[in-house]
Amino acid sequence: MTWPWVGTDTVSYEDALKNAMREAPDVILIGEIRDRTNMQHAIAYAETGHLCLSTLHGSNAAHVMERILTFFPRDMHPQLFMDLAHNLVAIISQRLVRGEDGRRLPAVEVMLITPLIRDLISKGRIDEIREAMDRSSEPGLQTFDQSLFELYKSGRISEELAMQNAESQSDLGVKIRLDKGGELDTGGMETEERLP
Structure with a gap:
């Protein structure tokens, strides 16, 4: 070679x-x-x-998609969405976080182009990718927060560090509280449905 x-x-x-x-x-x-x-x-x-x-530099998979869009004038976006939907295979983003042992560990976001993601891209609904990744149970989709949660759960990073690096501290905080066996604070709201 x-x-x-x-x-x-x-x-x-x-x-x-x-x-x-x-x-x-x-x-x-x-x-x-x-x-x-x-x-x-x-x-x-x-x-x-x-x-x-x-x-391509970007803070996460959705940001990479937004960066790609900035390279092209708006009138080229419909064709670009189709090209990306048909040809893009994956976007993998990585951040290094300090582990409990002092070493750096990768927190990894993975966006494989699943049928759901392909559909969102082809329709130009880039702003919905993050939520789709959060809610999906499809293999091949993992957000930074999900990766941080797994690192925390395995004892490789502290809760504090996981929260500092989270994209959504409130969502990650809920996962961590539930994992500890805690309850969600409903802010005094009634959680039972009352029947007439």
């Missing part, structure tokens, strides 16, 4: 992206997607059946 070098094997990064398909690759790795051109190349590679891997 050889790695092309900019300046030796290719004139520029952009030229390498354009000509990557001529090398008949099995896998194409784009170091980081920073603009529309790189994203268009990644989609084109996926559309031809190639596995294309890349990185």
